[in-house]
Amino acid sequence: MAVPIGIQREKPESSKGNRLVLVVEDSRMIAAMLKQLLESEGFDVLVAVDGLSGLKAARGRSPRLVVTDFEMPEMNGLEMVKALRTDPRTHNIPIVMLSANDKADDRARALAAGADDYAIKGDVRQLVCQIKSLLTRSR
Numbered sequence: 001m002a003v004p005i006g007i008q009r010e011k012p013e014s015s016k017g018n019r020l021v022l023v024v025e026d027s028r029m030i031a032a033m034l035k036q037l038l039e040s041e042g043f044d045v046l047v048a049v050d051g052l053s054g055l056k057a058a059r060g061r062s063p064r065l066v067v068t069d070f071e072m073p074e075m076n077g078l079e080m081v082k083a084l085r086t087d088p089r090t091h092n093i094p095i096v097m098l099s100a101n102d103k104a105d106d107r108a109r110a111l112a113a114g115a116d117d118y119a120i121k122g123d124v125r126q127l128v129c130q131i132k133s134l135l136t137r138s139r
Contacts, residue, residue: 020044021131022063024054024080025098026072030121034067037124038131051075055083058090065135067119067127070099070106078113085114094134096127 021043025031028049035045046061048054052074058066066084068077075083077097084090096117097110107118116134119127 018062018064020046020061020063022046022048022054022057022061022066024048024051024057024066024068024072024077026050026069030069033124034127037128041128041132043131051077051080055080058084058093059087062089063093064138065131066093066095067098067131068095068115070097070101070110077115078109081110081113081115092138094138096130096134098127 019042021038023031023034023038023045025034025047026049031047031049035047038045046057046063048057050072051068054066054068055075057063068080070077077099081095081097084093084095094117095115096119097115098119098121099106099110100121102120110118117130119130
């Protein structure tokens, strides 16, 4: 499997509607695992490895949903979420903040920045349920 470098373009958006999910994750291993998981659930996946490239991808590709890591180089997840929320092109895209920490303060900061949900790395079944729920509500 190819390792994501910057922005990795994947399959075109589905003819059944936009099933594009943007994953913004600086860990190549976690990004590859999330990509494989989401593709197995029928999503088209675009991977960005830092907040700046994630912001650029969201503005250019209009994904249905963004899953972003909390801590990243260049621009962290909180900064990226705030930038997405202030941009008219991206302000309505549902966002799930992904973190290794299950701290109430981190969760509160993510939601205050504009994330729609918060997920802990490692609980992939819950993440998939959160994504599907957000996409159902955002139609």
